[in-house]
Amino acid sequence: MLTLQEMSLEYGLLFIVYGLFLLIADLVPDAAPVMLLVFLIVIGFRFISVKGELEAHYNE
Known part of the structure; x- marks a missing residue:
């Protein structure tokens, strides 16, 4: 799970x-x-990468 600081x-x-x-x-x-x-692209990449980050945190 993401920490408060990361979020x-x-x-x-x-x-x-x-x-x-x-x-x-x-x-x-x-x-x-x-x-x-540009703003929508930044948000899009941010939310696309969330799945991988959550999986990485879950595997720790």
């Missing part, structure tokens, strides 16, 4: 990426679609 780090990083998305979308409105795509 805080992972979701903290997602919120930082989301904050950067909001900041760039506010400063450069034309970049919003590209930043949204």
Whole structure:
């Protein structure tokens, strides 16, 4: 099982990426679609890798 520190780090990083998305979308409105795509890719890879991480923690 993931520890509280690991979960805080992972979701903290997602919120930082989301904050950067909001900041760039506010400063450069034309970049919003590209930043949204990047944000969704980051979240997608994050949740795809969760299964492997949970299996690795279970085997410890």
